[in-house]
Amino acid sequence: MRVALFVTCLADAMFPQVGRATVELLERLGHEVVFPEAQTCCGQMHINTGYQRAAVKLVEHQVDTFTGYEAIVAPSGSCVGSIRHQHAAVARRAGRVALSHRAEELGERTYELSEFLVDVLGLTDVGAHYPHRVTYHPTCHSLRMLRVADRPLRLLRAVRGIDLVELPEADQCCGFGGTFALKNADTSAAMLSDKLRNVLSTGADVVSAGDSSCLMHMGGGLSRLSSVSSGAENGTDVRPVHLAEILAAT
Known part of the structure; x- marks a missing residue:
């Protein structure tokens, strides 16, 4: 499967090892991982603090950046929760009906890492060893x-x-x-x-x-x-x- 990594702002800026680990894991499981370089903030912090109008452009950018990928995986339940449950609503409230439909469809293909592994790939044993x-x-x-x-x-x-x-x-x-x-x-x-x-x-x-x-x-x-x-x-x-x-x- 060709998977797009949405690394999230925090991982990109402060915890790059999390993004690298996600790629290493998915590639070890036999999947091609691509990194759309145009990606940026999904807009969650804007939405949650009341700046929904400002978030519309970020929602649109998220949709444009990740359109065409079979699956988008992020090592963050928080960001995936925003994409799946907030983006379409933000677009609708702004009167962007077509964008809301695109955002909803993208949300259906965006997964938090554990749900992607278990629900999409059908795995629980990923071959890890961690003696701690x-x-x-x-x-x-x-x-x-x-x-x-x-x-x-x-x-x-x-x-x-x-x-x-x-x-x-x-x-x-x-x-x-x-x-x-x-x-x-x-x-x-x-x-x-x-x-x-x-x-x-x-x-x-x-x-x-x-x-x-x-x-x-x-x-x-x-x-x-x-x-x-x-x-x-x-x-x-x-x-x-x-x-x-x-x-x-x-």
Whole structure:
């Protein structure tokens, strides 16, 4: 299958290893991966903060850039959730009916990585080997908008050498929520504290998720934990690692 990678802004600018891992994984599974270089922000941050008129051009650009590909895969439930559930509505509200139809059709061919692997390719064992103790945080958009359910966990359970431990209160938000973490910093910090307490209770070496944004938020919190609270000499040694990186490991 010829697959287009939508790498997302955050992965492109801050976590390029996630994009590389996604490509390595898909190519290892026998698929051709292409990277449309015209891609840019999908407009999610504009839509979620009320700048829907400004987002129309980004929706149109997304559709134009990825038209013609059999499948579009992104290592982000958040961005895929926006493309699938917001883009067509934004175009309709702007009176762009034809664009809304094109956006809806594109949304049907755009997949978060775990749902592409499980639902489209019919795989759970992707040949990965990752000898670490891992706990998994299901991000809000993947859990509630895309309803990926246990697909990431099914993939992780098939990884050789992994010690996968359940995360208490896994369905609770980590507190990031894009600009929510900036506009409601105290609430965000309290939610993050609860999440990290649960992560640390598992004794995991790695906390994984399907969105770099949530991992960035949790990683920032983990890096600031004191040795007193974490029991580690230089703070906690729990590492945030994207699902794609685990599945690409051999």
